[in-house]
Amino acid sequence: MGDAEPVPIRRARADQARLVADVLRHHIHDGGYPHGLPAEAELSVEFGVSRNAVREALATLKEEGLIDRGPKVGTQVAIRKYDHGLDALVGLKETFTGYGEVRNEVRAAMSVAAPPAVARRLQLQPGEPVLFVERLRFLGDLPLSLDKTYLAPDVGAEVLKHPLETNDIFALLEEVTGQRLGSASLAVEAVPADAHSAAILQVPEGAAVLLLERLTHLDDGRPVDLEYIRMRGDRITLRGNLVREL
């Protein structure tokens, strides 16, 4: 303990428990506790909260599948989450180089008439054909995300000539156009998994899912790739850096 006498927290147990769970959760995601979490008594002292609050926090993390607890093994980290960058425009396969094999189960790949809202984003006329691709993306045996992609028709037709099972669409877009990708606009939301997505992603119905809408442009500014991506909330953390600029 430091020199100054900190005031102990006197708050509702649920408030204390949530606080402990939040700090532990992020420390686990940062790769902390490779040899297991400290004992309840130790955490109680570290956080200046009651043993009951610590127990409640650990119960929350266990429910999230993040830790395992047992009388002999103590409290161990059960799953790791994977980081996906918010700073750069990188495909899933590029991101997880070194973590394991990314493979894609192609659930649909077809030409469809562009709905008006899609056509507008891709600067097409409503009803013009676009290429639609749906992929369930695995890291090893673990389903990570369910991606729905609309591609501009000319570029999309070329992309679909290549195997989508093992390639990022980003890499294929650059290959078929001979251009680098430029920028993308991104929207991130937390949504509950509908029954159908939940079954596909192997999570409980209503589980928290990261829903990304991403519109990617070629280097010349033309929008060619509109994606709706559902990432498992229990498996992926988005990470980035922010800079102050007022």
Add this chain to the structure above:
Amino acid sequence: MGDAEPVPIRRARADQARLVADVLRHHIHDGGYPHGLPAEAELSVEFGVSRNAVREALATLKEEGLIDRGPKVGTQVAIRKYDHGLDALVGLKETFTGYGEVRNEVRAAMSVAAPPAVARRLQLQPGEPVLFVERLRFLGDLPLSLDKTYLAPDVGAEVLKHPLETNDIFALLEEVTGQRLGSASLAVEAVPADAHSAAILQVPEGAAVLLLERLTHLDDGRPVDLEYIRMRGDRITLRGNLVREL
């Protein structure tokens, strides 16, 4: 319709419905349909899917509280989500200038002993006192986020001399240090709302929540502000831009 004959989608209704719901959801968030959504028959043609799939998609959006439906009024947008930037380091009050008044209900503001995981991020010794602040943040009458903040002790003591109800902590940090903020590292996750957070944020238990962990540095590189922020998933969209750089 365009010249080329697009192939109609023949897929499971649930797949079709999810697709329609995703596109409509983002179009609504972009400010689309100010005078109401198109009729079911029209959407069925736009998306090339069955009326039943459209109905299922609209039911999903209604369940999310995004639209209202009635026999006389048709289908209207019920709520708007607010955008929060992923590109720059901006406080909630700065972000929503022009949208309404941001006010903070201060639920806790006290000195506590820094848990080791917190101390490490703020480059303090474990057990050193840190200032802890918990705020429930409203835009008008609507609770938007529940923020737990750990501040470095010297800076935090100065910040707490100011009214937290009406100021962003970012603005206060710059005021009391005479420095601009530098950069922040950010982690974004989708998590289910625990019972207690849910009650505070006025959402159902288990509702999808955006959980941000953000460590903010002063311009001189010193980390002074570690926050755990729960944002209502049904009210906030995070938006940013990505650039290709391999």
